[in-house]
Amino acid sequence: MGNPKGFLEIARVTPERRPVEERIHDWKEVYTDFPEEKLTAQASRCMDCGIPFCNQGCPLGNIIPDWNDLVYRGNWNEAIKRLHATNNFPEFTGRVCPAPCEGSCVLGINADPVTIKQVEVSIIERAFQEGWVHAAPPEVRTGKKVAVVGSGPAGLAAAAQLNHAGHYVTVFERADRIGGLLRYGIPEFKMEKNVLDRRLNLMAVEGVTFRTSANVGVNVSVDELKKEFDSIVLAGGSTAPRDLPIEGRDLKGIYFAMEYLPLQNKRCEGDTIPDDQFISARDKRVVIIGGGDTGADCLGTAHRQGALSVTQFELLSRPPDNRALENPWPNWPNIFRTSSAHEEGGAREYSILTKKFSGAQGHVKELLAVHVEFVDDGSGRKVMREVPGTEVTMKADLVLLAMGFLGPERKGMLDQLGVAINERGNVTTNGEKMTTVPGIFAAGDMARGQSLVVWAIREGRQAARFVDKYLMGTTDLP
């Protein structure tokens, strides 16, 4: 521990975001650079706890205190080793993870938590800059072949680990580019795609084979896959969106978030998409239904596209500014947050339920909503109740549904493979991540349901470990 009193002497500071005026006119990441001396000072706020709750809070089990200390001491090289030991892709999590670690940081009990996420992204960026991140192909090849279906964070993590263990890994992606949600779900302003490409190139050099536009169960036969590979990891994500089956849903101008966002990402990649195939918010009154991160991604995208106005609806009530009694540390703090997208404008409506869309010429024009409250049903459970007399009507030219996902799509690959689906709609796996079909494993949202990137990576790593064990009898993968 370099500075046991750092937390007393230094206040939490995070990098500044570029001015809203500037950033809403481009697609680049919103944060400015953070000077090294500021970062090391921030790292020194880490208290090197006897029980680092952050280490538990992080699904990957990142050894946060160790690398905080190393950064404080300026030993970046060692820091990246420790970071990579638990996390294949810190450049992703360092940008898009909501940082549950910070929510459980012990310092957060009575002060602002350590800026763990900023330290993380700085370590990996520094490492790339210094040339410390290089391809490390395995010394020994086992001759076993593994197919990974899906190239989101779970699939990529599984692929990277399995390749390290010496197996030949082929990643199948139905889209035209590798990356899954990282590629087409996360807007460019949150993570520029060169960050993704940088990592994919390394993996390719290490020996991972990527096959794009390869939709297993559609243009790649399941039987072929089973024949050709010794094991399969399913990491296709949770892609079936939650719908809002209310009156007027069939009007034009109402889209799922994941119909909307990829188009912009493709354009950012340089693809040419004709306007008639594109969904743009330009000069439109946009209503986003769903108050989560995807909703915020839509928000930021809509602003950049030049929306007239943007309103985000959230069914639940506005979170408190500070932790509620029943939401104690070290649980994820359910508090009111303002993301970069929120900073850029738009209104947030809480406790609001959309009742009806209406429009003209088959196109949505307005929606009807009502405020709700959550009351005790007598048995201790909270139930939702509409508040009479709070109905509102709102103009809307574009409605984006960002209400989460119900699970993987069953049709096609899953049906053909015959893996069982559990009551939550996800692929059933046992304690070792194996599906009900021997040799076929599942990881990430496909097995777990929609979740965070960091969980996806963890799932992918775990699956890799069990695949390795399945193939070889033993495993040394972490």
Added chain:
Amino acid sequence: MYPGIPERQGLYDPQFEHDSCGVGFIVDMFGRKSHAIVRKSVQVLINLQHRGAKGCEVNTGDGAGILLQVPHKFLLEEAKKLGITLPEPGRYGVGMVCLPRDASARRRCEELLEAAVVRTGQTVLGWRDVPTNNSEIGNSAKAVEPVFRQIFIGAAASVKDRVELERKLYLLRKRGENAVAASDIPDKNYFYLPSLSANTIVYKGMLSADQMDTYFPDLVDARMETALAVVHQRFSTNTFPSWPLAHPFRYISHNGEINTLRGNINWMKARERQFQSAFYGEEVKDLLPILNESGSDSAIIDNAIEMLVMCGRSLPHAMMMAIPEAWDGHKTMSDEKKAFYEFHSCLMEPWDGPASMVFTDGHSIGAVLDRNGLRPSRYYVLKDNTVVMASEVGVLDVDPKEIVLKGRLQPGKMFLIDTNEGRIIDDAEIKEKITSANPYRQWLSENMIGISDLPAAPELPPPDHATVLTRQQLFGYTHEDLRIIMAPMAKNGEEAIGSMGTDTPLAVLSDRAPILFNYFKQLFAQVTNPPLDAIREELVTSMGTALGPELNLLEPVPASCRMIKIKSPVLDNDDLAKLRHMKRPGFKTVTLRMRFNVAEGGSGLQRALDELCATASNAITDGATILILSDRGMDKHHAPIPSLLATSGLHHHLVREGTRTKATLILETGEAREVHHFCLLIGYGASAVNPYLAFETLDDMIRGHLLTGIDHVTAVKYYNKSVSKGVLKVMSKMGISTLESYRGAQIFEAIGLNQNFVDTYFTNTPSRIGGIGIDEIAAEVAARHHRAFPDRPVPGAELDWGGQYQWRAEGEYHMYNPETVHKLQYSTRMNNYRIFKEYSALMDSTSQKMCTLRGLLDLKFPGEAIPIDEVEPVETIMKRFATGAMSYGSISKEAHETLAIAMNRIGGRSNTGEGGEDPARFTPDANGDSRSSAIKQVASGRFGVTSQYLVSANELQIKMAQGAKPGEGGQLPGYKVDATIARVRHSTPGVGLISPPPHHDIYSIEDLSQLIYDLKNSNPRARIAVKLVAEVGVGTVAAGVAKAHADVVLISGDSGGTGASPLTSLKHAGIPWELGLAETHQVLVLNDLRSRIIVQTDGQLKTGRDVVIAALLGGEEFGFATSALVVSGCIMMRVCHLNTCPVGVATQDPILREKFTGKPEYVVNYFGMIAQEVRELMAKLGFRTIDEMVGRLDRLDTRKAVEHWKAKRLDLTKMLHAPNVPDHVVKHHVQAQDHGLHLALDNKLIELSKDALEHKRKVEIHLPIRNVNRTVGTMLGSEVTRRHGGDGLPEDTIRISFKGSAGQSFGAFLPNGITMTLEGDANDYFGKGLSGGKLIVYKPESAEYAAEDNIIIGNVALYGATAGEAFISGVAGERFAVRNSGATAVVEGVGDHGCEYMTRGRVIVLGRTGRNFAAGMSGGIAYVLDEAGDFIERCNLDMIEIEPFEDAREEHLIHGLIEVHGRLTGSKRARAIAEDWSRYRDMVLKIMPHEYRRVLEASGAISPRMKSKKKYG
């Protein structure tokens, strides 16, 4: 085993029995025999009786005895009656023989002894029945009473003198003993010879002092005459009657304890095969075994001394070998003497431990004190030319006019009276004669060489950076090892410290392939012997040793010291290479590989070990003298044999083979890295260790910038230094001061290794719950090997995280983890029992994550539960709860008071910890809450232990040890000592506070008994508790504690401990409470002492189930510390020592304290929910009250479901053993202790002081006093304080004048208003804890000796005094004013370690001081009159400066005090000094602590002084 002592059973093992005692002798210097000496010696014995003890029966003492010269006149006449004609004195020997009661068994024993006489060429003259009268002795003593007979053996004509006759008697006794031992005689264990000699005879038995005369009518026969007599009164920890173990033994009589006994026995066994003696020739083998292992430590050292004397050394010479002075690093010792000791260190290691040892061969008699002066020994020389020496003064009524000299034995010093020469021979003369007998220095310079003088080696093994990681993995290194263990060692030269105990699984329950070292726990001293203070009293320690073969112990030659000297047991690579390549006559170095074929598993490992042993034996046969065991050069197929296994296995193999001392074992190992590892390697026989991989690791860390600001050479130097210091600290925890004694002493307990394995490789190491063996160990090696050499290396491989010291998601399991801490805090804040049950379910769910022994136990529920409302309520159960000892200072005021309020609300007890308590807390708050801790702790630092503090307690707890760091003292860094804390602790703000490792008034069991008595006097309403830490033998200690009249004994587990502690201690010392508690309960029941004492336990109790298991194992009260802190907001930062606790619990930083959010309600909620859980389980178990549940082992079962590959090999049946005792033995507490307060002199003082107590009127009292009047003034003082508060009465309100010899603890805790004057002398602990009273002592008016040359009070005076004055006209013993924190004293000379650890007050010494003055002194001021100008040589200059007076005011003050001293005591010396002040003033040196000056300067109390840069010493 002698009759009366039970067999090893359950967790009880007789080898851990301890004893201590009072010892004394009387001698007529001219050797004039008289019966009067017998009578006087019996009188001495009776006056020492309070130093002994009695067991469960009032009429069974622990043993008493007397050694006399052979009373020829008496025996001649008695023998004649039997028709035996005794020859003249010196031509016959008389044996005192204990025999079986069965006549035929007796006869067979006698025949075997007679046969031995004949075989040795001597004549049996006949037998005499020794008359005995057992009418007064207790039933248990009677049950195993032997028959006493005396045998007379006539010398053969060929025997030329007494000396030769003694040798023959020794040989024939050994032959007789061996013959009886080998026979099949029933009751042969009754056969024992207290003495067999032409010179001395011993009468002893399972008696108390006052039973001696009755039992042995011989002793009152007027014809029974002697010129010298040794007496001894024993205090054993048990109540088991053992006649042979009473003292005196044949040559010695001992007060103390040999800590290194196991090693001494092993080394003696190892040497025996090499014995050659001109006196015995071929017959020398009949003397073997030299040591009778069923004896006590004292009996065994007697065996060794006897052998050395019989084979030609003088008795003093033998004593100097066994109990050498601290010579290494002694500044003023003569070179000749140093050479003697150094030479003899090549022959035999010291028998280390506290010892006042009286020895005699019948014509000379003497005594020697251990190097540290840990036992009292006082003597008078009288005008009639007798000398009386005893553990106390006042054991014999002597007219002061008759006294020529009063003296005390000093540390390491000897004192001898030779009746042939008719004079006292002092230490210098005896030793000068012995040390000059041979040219030892010359022998040494011709034969011994320092390792630095060896030629440099031609080559060094090259470091290999590429493979460091692989090898680290091979030896199980973790990131924590590097970051937490090694980096601080290399950077600061000190071991890292941590906080908040440990909550990880025992090694045997861990799945992380722990290295073998982790299966061993360090033992430590508590109660029966003191730990050493290796820092403040470093002068008694030595880490040097010599490498090379030992020769014949019996007949030393110059080549006996042909050795290579090393200063530290850690060898760097250069040193090792030198040894490997050296070519010196008499040396041959052979390297042996420690490796096995990893694929072959356990059998391969075993075969490799066998081969290693065979190769070593062959090498020794071929002349090897240094064996290097090396684990370099492993590969994909070969794994290292665990270095400890190889070391100990080979050591024991060579001991058994009798070749052990022919070669030295040195380890070249990559495995050793932390202090504990080195301790084990040395403790099991290695002389030195080269941790090559640790060095390479440091180098690697420097290269990788993990260790910065230091170069490799310095890092290695610091690392080695910290290892050496760390090992010394571990040694000193056991009271061992030299490495040579520690080597092979096996001061460890194994947890989780099976008996067969331990018997083979770790012979005689206690291991009580079975466990794994060679197969599992090989498997764990293989797991590490696999990590190092994986089949498919994964890129970016890393070291294991570890997670031992800090929780890690992928690391070792911790009971306190994010989930449990959160649930505990949340449930207690919300008072939510449902969430609490989730917490306790997590803690109790041991099936998956087995962390604890209790996790392996099942509760056995009877068929039907009882309704829960029949179970006693939560309220009464909570009264059995206590919180742990955490001082105000270590934790914040807010946290401390939260616990106090909560515990007072529920009727439980909170504990002050070692830091005093603000008197404001003794008054209840307006809302009815009380912030006063019910338990006031008395620990070694005695901070804030005032009369008022003691009177305000409802329990006084003596902390003998604490779980996190048993055997060590505490330390409160200066930055935690703010103004309030300093006030409460009677110290200075900003100055760090240190509590010594030992209580300086508890060096043995009878001392503890004394402190218990003192505390009971200081507050008769409080119960007295003794806190012990679990280790093997703790039950035996607890039995001793019960006999010492403690009301409560607390058995703490190893894992608790909220304070800061060196990591070695935190992890590796002590054992779980389950074992300690179970052993305690078993041994107390076995001794029928259980009913007299409340048994409490603590050490990470967390749930209701924990409480129930503790009760079933025998506990009836329960302590919680860590959990109570967590409930108060602690989140286990483990930085308590840094003052940066971010939640305001363990900090004094005002900003952080504001962040404290704990509330008494939460703590109350916690205990309520615990109690509720307890009730639920009780209902299921069918118990209505806790009392019913205590000790119900039948309701516990070892978990059948344990499938764990290692844990399934554990065997907990010993833990659940119920001793077979009669039905009347009660198994829980029902009976109050009899403290004997009604006999105290204070009852009279209180009565006579009524006027003062009730009306504050002045009273004056005159009384005689004797040594049996102990703790005088204390109960009176407690009355004063109780009635009049902390300020007491106006000065001199009660004035008491005594005449005579005062017993121990005269004036202890005396408050303001009482003045006690003593004309005479006093024993140890004079003015202990003085709290404002005044003590004056001077020699009797009629005495002719000069006061300033004579010892007048004993050791450890004014210990922990907080206020008051003492004027002592005469010399005081060792450790005068130790930990003084406020008293003013004037004295005319002091022994060693004066003013040690002083924090406040003033001490004026008008005479010579002993060595090590002012060690650890951080406050207060001392003034020493240095007439000879040599004070500086004896002063410890680490923390003080020597200065002139600050100003005239100060000078005036000191001059005034000397005048007062002269006036109050009549001291001629004081008057002379005061009157001739201008001559003396410049000889007065002012001893000023640096830190004290700094703080005074900072506060403006004194002005800054120009400091001279001159550094002394």
